[in-house]
Amino acid sequence: MSGGLKIRVKFREHSSEDERRQVLDSLAPDAERLFPEDDDPQLASIYVAELANPEAADTLAALKRSGSVEFAEPEPPRRLHLPEELKEE
Amino acid sequence: MTAPLQSDVATFQAPAERGLEFIPGQVVVRVHREALREAAAAESVTGPFELLAREAGARSAEPVFAAEHDELAGLTMLQVDESELSSDLLRRVAASPAIAFAERVPARWLSGAASPDPRRNRQWGLRAIRWFEATAPDASAVTVAICDTGVDEAHPDLAGVVASYDHQDAGSEDVVGHGTHVSGIVAARANDDVGVAGVAACRIAMWKVFPDEPYQGNFYVDGTRFLRALDAVATSGAKVLNLSLGGTQSSQAEQLLFDRLERAGVTVVAAMGNEHDHGNPVEFPAAYEHVLAVGAVAETDRRSPFSNTGQHIGIAAPGSDILSTLPTTRSPYRPDMSYASWSGTSMATPHVAAAAAGVAARHPDWAPAETKEHMRTTARRLAEMGKQAWTDAYGNGLLDVAAAVAG
Numbered sequence: 001m002s003g004g005l006k007i008r009v010k011f012r013e014h015s016s017e018d019e020r021r022q023v024l025d026s027l028a029p030d031a032e033r034l035f036p037e038d039d040d041p042q043l044a045s046i047y048v049a050e051l052a053n054p055e056a057a058d059t060l061a062a063l064k065r066s067g068s069v070e071f072a073e074p075e076p077p078r079r080l081h082l083p084e085e086l087k088e089e
Numbered sequence: 090m091t092a093p094l095q096s097d098v099a100t101f102q103a104p105a106e107r108g109l110e111f112i113p114g115q116v117v118v119r120v121h122r123e124a125l126r127e128a129a130a131a132e133s134v135t136g137p138f139e140l141l142a143r144e145a146g147a148r149s150a151e152p153v154f155a156a157e158h159d160e161l162a163g164l165t166m167l168q169v170d171e172s173e174l175s176s177d178l179l180r181r182v183a184a185s186p187a188i189a190f191a192e193r194v195p196a197r198w199l200s201g202a203a204s205p206d207p208r209r210n211r212q213w214g215l216r217a218i219r220w221f222e223a224t225a226p227d228a229s230a231v232t233v234a235i236c237d238t239g240v241d242e243a244h245p246d247l248a249g250v251v252a253s254y255d256h257q258d259a260g261s262e263d264v265v266g267h268g269t270h271v272s273g274i275v276a277a278r279a280n281d282d283v284g285v286a287g288v289a290a291c292r293i294a295m296w297k298v299f300p301d302e303p304y305q306g307n308f309y310v311d312g313t314r315f316l317r318a319l320d321a322v323a324t325s326g327a328k329v330l331n332l333s334l335g336g337t338q339s340s341q342a343e344q345l346l347f348d349r350l351e352r353a354g355v356t357v358v359a360a361m362g363n364e365h366d367h368g369n370p371v372e373f374p375a376a377y378e379h380v381l382a383v384g385a386v387a388e389t390d391r392r393s394p395f396s397n398t399g400q401h402i403g404i405a406a407p408g409s410d411i412l413s414t415l416p417t418t419r420s421p422y423r424p425d426m427s428y429a430s431w432s433g434t435s436m437a438t439p440h441v442a443a444a445a446a447g448v449a450a451r452h453p454d455w456a457p458a459e460t461k462e463h464m465r466t467t468a469r470r471l472a473e474m475g476k477q478a479w480t481d482a483y484g485n486g487l488l489d490v491a492a493a494v495a496g
Contacts, residue, residue: 006312008342034316034342042349043320046342048313075312076338076373080238080267080299081360083431084395086423088306 005056006075007063008034011045015068023066024049027059045070111193113245113417114171114427116141116179117153120163124187133187138167144178145169146419163189171417206246206279206286208428213388214274214407218440219469219491220288226494228291228450233275233442234327234355236318236334237268238308239297241416244269244427246277246284247293255321256297257314264301265308266415266423270431271333273414274439275446284428285412288443288490291450294327298334303422310334319346323353328449331442332359332380333435335372344377351379356445356457358383360434362397369397376401381445381461384483385409385437390471392482396434402484403461404468408437440488447494467492 009031011020024031024047031049038044051059063072118141124134141147146169153164174193182191215221232252241263242251250272254261263269272293279286296318299308322330323346330350350357361384362372375382382401385393385408392398393409410430417427441464448460455463468486470478479485 008312008316008340010342010345034313035320038320042345046345071341073341074338076336076340076343078310078312078315078334078336080265080308081333081335081363081433081435082307083267083270083433083435084363085429085431086265 004050115194119189137182145173223491226450238265239263252292291446363395406437406440411436
């Protein structure tokens with residue numbers, strides 16, 4: 001796991017490519033589509049990015065305020081449910 | 090360390106049918122009796138064993154007969170890594186003047202006799218879910234998708250079971266073994282004279298979403314890979330998805346993918362989590378809408394002490410001391426190979442996933458919501474539930490696969 005904050009941004013499906021690029025260029029220029037091959041509007045409107053600390057929280061808040069963004073969220077950690085036999089004491 | 094036992098592999102069926110000529114991972118070495126007596130020959134005796142340890146991971150060398158059995162003294166059985174064993178290595182071992190011979194252990198069988206899976210009597214979970222009473226439909230066309238640590242496709246008990254394995258740029262080896270254990274619970278080949286029986290005779294599609302290296306003592310998915318795997322499952326034709334993973338934060342992006350899976354006809358089952366004594370948190374994806382959350386019970390029919398409870402639980406299944414398959418290769422992340430009994434809601438969940446595959450085979454036109462509802466309504470109410478139809482420890486009760494797949 002890296003040190004930055006990984007985020008997911010979903011734009012409203014009616015937002016244009018220009019609108020999306022404008023938001024991302026100013027806030028998360030390295031963002032890329034989560035499903036680059038998919039032209040389904042729902043999936044094609046989701047982007048992922050890694051934000052450098054310590055500005056990450058402010059950037060995430062700014063993304064959420066954007067009118068063309070449906071949601072922006074940090075990537076939640078998902079871990080393996082380790083069997084009891086493998087847990088360290 | 091649980092080494093494969095001779096009784097775990099083909100002993101009753103002709104090798105021509107099984108394709109198995111030798112007991113995997115077993116070597117017998119005969120040390121000359123004279124060499125055993127002569128202290129001067131010590132190095133010529135230990136050298137070959139050290140060679141086997143160095144090149145084939147030999148361990149637990151045990152005399153086949155007691156020392157007083159002078160006629161048969163020196164016969165020694167060793168467990169080795171099957172993948173490292175070669176004829177050349179055995180020739181080099183036998184080249185020592187102290188060694189009479191070194192050979193693999195041939196498989197032996199009884200003509201005409203039939204044997205179920207040799208370790209099945211240790212699978213208490215099959216009895217608990219009334220697997221033996223079930224009239225299972227043909228589920229060979231049903232695929233259960235699993236997002237996990239990978240799978241050992243070469244495991245003898247999973248031969249022909251793995252329909253697809255997507256590990257992308259990660260290695261194919263399942264170093265943790267978790268995914269192989271889950272896979273065995275779902276679909277280890279039954280009645281094949283090998284090891285254990287899975288709950289359903291279905292196929293498995295594995296997506297390896299975990300890295301091979303832990304982070305701060307646990308394994309975390311790459312979020313992008315995980316979401317892409319969920320999307321791939323939705324379009325794969327799989328009827329069931331098993332998720333033995335989780336975390337306390339919810340995600341709108343994940344919920345969106347689970348909505349898609351539901352619309353695509355995939356029944357999703359997820360583990361409640363093993364942190365009951367560490368705050369008993371609500372965990373996702375188990376707590377998402379459209380996901381059947383599975384808790385664990387022990388052989389006593391009581392909740393496994395580690396199993397989380399909560400308002401989102403749908404059903405319970407065996408999750409303590411569950412015997413299943415492990416990779417046949419060694420790993421620093423687990424003490425066992427081939428088979429072991431593990432405990433966790435991760436082990437309960439694949440019982441339900443496999444049962445869902447059976448339901449999908451019986452009712453191919455059912456939507457996931459119908460499948461989940463059916464398994465909940467056919468679950469067995471446990472004594473610990475009192476008179477209640479649902480509790481936050483057991484959901485609607487213990488999975489009853491016989492009732493779930495009944496015609």
